[in-house]
Amino acid sequence: MKILAISGSLRASSSNTAILMAVRELAPSSSEIKLFDGLDLLPHFNPDRETESIPSLEYFREEIKKCDAVLICSPEYAHGIPGTLKNALDWVVGSGELIGKPIGIINATPMYEGRNFAQESLVEILQTMSAVVLPENTLAITKVKSKLDSDGKVIDLKLAQELTNLIISLIKLVK
Template sequence: MKILALYGSLRAASINSAVLRTVRYLAPASIEVRLFSGLGDLPLYNPDLESTLPAVAKQLRNEVAAADALLIASPEYAHGVTGTIKNALDWLVAFEGFVDKPVAVLNATPRAQHADTELRETLITMSATLIEAASITLPLPSANIGEAELLAMPEIVSLLSGVLTKVQRAVKWLPDMKPYLSSSLYIDSQHPAIVAQAAKLAEGYSDEEAIAKRCFEFVRDEIKHSWDYRLNPVTCKASDVLSHVTGYCYAKSHLLAALLRANGIPAGLCYQRLTIDGDPPPFCLHGLNAVYLEPYGWYRIDARGNKPGVAADFCPPLEKLAFPIMNSLEQDLPGIHAEPLPAVIKALTEHQTVEQVYHNLPDIDHQNQSV
């Protein structure tokens, strides 16, 4: 696998270039990390030069196209990214070889939050695939240290080695897993609050199974089921579920999917069709999740929230869901969905109170299996 590293400072003693050289040193034989050293030679971007591309701009585009992923580290100048890195990205805006390119962002200075946010926004606007799990802020004690000092810090070595592992995993899974790693309107895994909570849950853990379990238990135990606790407002977006600390099973599954995706773990949505009162009819949908874990593959988990008679757990490869199928008319609906079913969105967005949702729970056409 090939990673192209871009650093946004031209200083010889730049901490950002030192970080990327450290990453190159730590890379295993299976990963080639190449630092692009020509950003200072790029002329200011001018669309008129597209027909006769400067040699250094052509080289940049060729190396971006050949790379499996990009790794960018840039300092902050006056609450923004440097002109160096912005100019490089300007040369890539109209370049097809950049679209959907996996990109991870390293922030070498914890106080440089403005540039980090701005850089992420630019990359997303340019249709890059931001690898959130590998985009981290390093807890460096000083900006005046080099590779030798970085390599002598076990925590930094561990974090940067983890970045390489997560980039490699993302490249391996894309594009097949892209729908299950993407941020969207209701599974807004790139929302700052989601990213922060996902990072908090993953802190101190490198194993994806352990991280997935932490995310599952957080949503199951800390986010209150709206009907169990009679809590308003009705939530749907993952970030709203996190903000209000409540949601129906469907909304809780949106939050769990977002937290997993923010940690670079593929996650989707699953549904069951269950009786409401124990004897049919009526029926309603029940929302849960599937997470992709090596070596198990897709594994269903149910973060609905436990209560007397409900004891869902995370114990792969054994499934322990909230509700077993009790009769021939109930069923596990087929498929793993990257996005919520329209009937679920309708129920959660067209009703104002949890009582209204309860009396209008989503269901499907049993004969046609349509929503």
């Protein structure tokens, strides 16, 4: 069971990336969670270049093809998803690697409860791309900074349980 984890944040000390690392620790040992680290190497999306041989793009497409499911954890930027993440997704609309692929979606924010525009948008985008997104495989995390320690480890037991439930549910969906 291979799961490709994609963080929507390029920050070195990103809380969204930290959440993905935490899920890697919490997931059953039968699953392999690989963090994709090439989001910022992809060129700007240009439909004229979709069939060009671009190594960073070929790597991205191959990594999606090889995995059984994708887990995205992303911040919200100005009530939308980060441009780097949308850029990456645009590159696989036409080539179709995400069609029928089960996807887990997590959004982590240091803010308090409120409308989660980025998650709503990400669900809409991925469903439009014919990926499989179920409500039980989505999670919105508020006040994330209080739930992680200085090493990025999850210290909130409720959050640890929610992350475990999400990854088990995603694995069940694949099976």
